[in-house]
Amino acid sequence: MIELSAAQARRLVVVCQGLHRANPFGRSEAGVLRCIDQLGYIQIDTISVIKRAHLHTFWTRLPSFQDGELDQAQRDRKVFEYWSHAAAYLPMHDFRYCLPYMHAIASGQKHWRKPDKKMMASVMRRIRQDGPARARDFDSPPKRPADFWGGSKPAKVALEQLFIEGELMVSHRDGFQKVFDLTERVLPAEVDVTKPSSEEFYRYLILRMIRAQGIATEAEVGYLRKGIKAGLRDQLQGMLADGEIVGVQVEENPNVYYSSQEILDSALSVRVAKKVHLLSPFDNLVIQRKRVSQLFRFDYQIECYVAESKRQHGYFCLPILFGDQFVGRLDPKADRQNRVLLVRNLVIEKTLADPERFARELSAKLNLLAVFNDCETVSIEQCNVKKIAAAVKRHFN
Known part of the structure; x- marks a missing residue:
């Protein structure tokens, strides 16, 4: 060992x-x-x-x-x-390592909901004949309560089921909308399709x-x-x-x-x-929260799924990695209309040996995050350590 x-x-x-x-x-x-x-x-x-x-x-x-x-x-x-x-x-x-799950779902294992075989066959015929399609390309039924997939449209659910079974793949995205096509038309010929x-x-x-x-x-x-x-x-x-x-x-x-x-x-x-790195809540490093707690001594939870009255840090807090340690989190929002990256809450959770360097690095990273989100300026609305907030703002100028 x-x-x-x-x-x-x-x-x-x-x-x-x-x-x-x-x-x-x-x-x-x-x-x-x-x-x-x-x-x-x-x-x-x-x-x-x-x-x-x-x-x-x-x-x-x-x-x-x-x-x-x-x-x-x-x-x-x-x-x-x-x-x-x-x-x-x-x-x-x-x-090929996705094939076991594809085959399991196609054989009857449930992914999210019971498939509608008739609708799936109709969707397949349409795509086979007319080419790639998005969910919005299919007619909408009368309105019903929304389901997990974000809508009640049977064709959308059928598309997702065919996708998870491996009959369809996402050819590309139109904005954020998935464009589906037959797997045989998307998958390169040289790709190994032997089930492991x-x-x-x-x-x-x-x-x-x-x-x-x-x-x-x-x-x-x-x-x-x-x-x-x-x-x-x-x-x-x-x-x-x-x-x-x-x-x-x-x-x-x-x-x-x-x-x-x-x-x-x-x-x-x-x-x-x-x-300084400002990680997405879904970043590979932090997605397994228990692991992060045990290895980095950092307890992290994304709070967008928590009732607003029970949130401690903010809707979409990003873990702040400084070197090899998590030192806090911040809750951002891109105000794209006014081109301002809002930091609604900045929380520092560890004593910093060199707070000035941290402030300089955090300021630089926030400026880059602003640019990445099509914003021009950064505004810090709240911070639990006022000296850090002041130092970060000073480096903005």
């Missing part, structure tokens, strides 16, 4: 997540592809008080990122959309998680995946016995983590720059 200090574990994770220096993946579409290949997936979310989560997650690691670069990667068939633990962009070369064996699938989950996160527990590898616990445990133990992975213990942490000797040797020696 390899032992790591808490600081070493944090550094390892930050490096593997590509948050250790300003521009770890390069630029343009090539940088987008290197980023998603390292992280394994990028979660998609619809909330738009600032730029949507998938765009924000790329921007955090690719300072020059432009929305069109992701669109182009999708049109070039280098990335695709599917369900990871949630809706996500994935590298196209990982397509259980062993291959478990190995994929394990190695992808270790590559992206540095260390991971059994539960973290299997996060939100049903029916794989026993098989995943057997695979981990087999890889451990073969020396392909190693066990890791982190000081004052009861968990057994897994990593590879190669990753430990390469990443632990990398320096983490003392820079």
Whole structure:
């Protein structure tokens, strides 16, 4: 069992997540592809008080990122959309590892709701004959209560069911609307469509998680995946016995983590720059909240799903990463009409050894976040540490 200090574990994770220096993946579409290949997936979310989560997650690691670069990667068939633990962009070369879930859903396993086979057949005929289509391209029925998919339109539900079964893929996006087409017309001919064996699938989950996160527990590898616990445990133990992975213990942490000797040797020696990152609530680093609490001693919850009267920090608070530690959070809103990035609440939760440097770095990052959100200025409305707020505002000028 390899032992790591808490600081070493944090550094390892930050490096593997590509948050250790300003521009770890390069630029343009090539940088987008290197980023998603390292992280394994990028979660998609619809909330738009600032730029949507998938765009924000790329921007955090690719300072020059432009929305069109992701669109182009999708049109070039280098990335695709599917369900990871949630809706996500994935590298196209990982397509075959989505086949087990596609086949399970097509065989009757429920995803969100019972499919309407008649409507699904009608939708397939329409797309096969007329080409790619959006949900809005189908006639709307009389109004009924909204369902999970954001509307009651049967064609929309059918599209999503056909998508999750693998019959349709998202060809591209029109704005934020998905444009669906037949999988056979979207999937590049060279992509491997052989369904992986259980062993291959478990190995994929394990190695992808270790590559992206540095260390991971059994539960973290299997996060939100049903029916794989026993098989995943057997695979981990087999890889451990073969020396392909190693066990890791982190000081004052009861968990057994897994990593590879190669990753430990390469990443632990990398320096983490003392820079500020404002992470999306759906960023790969923070999406597993229990993991963040145990490794970084940072308790985080997104409060947009919490009743307003019960929110402690704000609707869409972003975790603030400074070097390899979370030091607070801030609640932003892009006032696009007035071109102002509003920081409705800035909360500093740790004593800072160099508050002036932090203020300078935070100010610079907020200015960049404003530009990314088509804003020209930043306004801090509330902060629990007035000296920090004053220092940040001073660096705006």
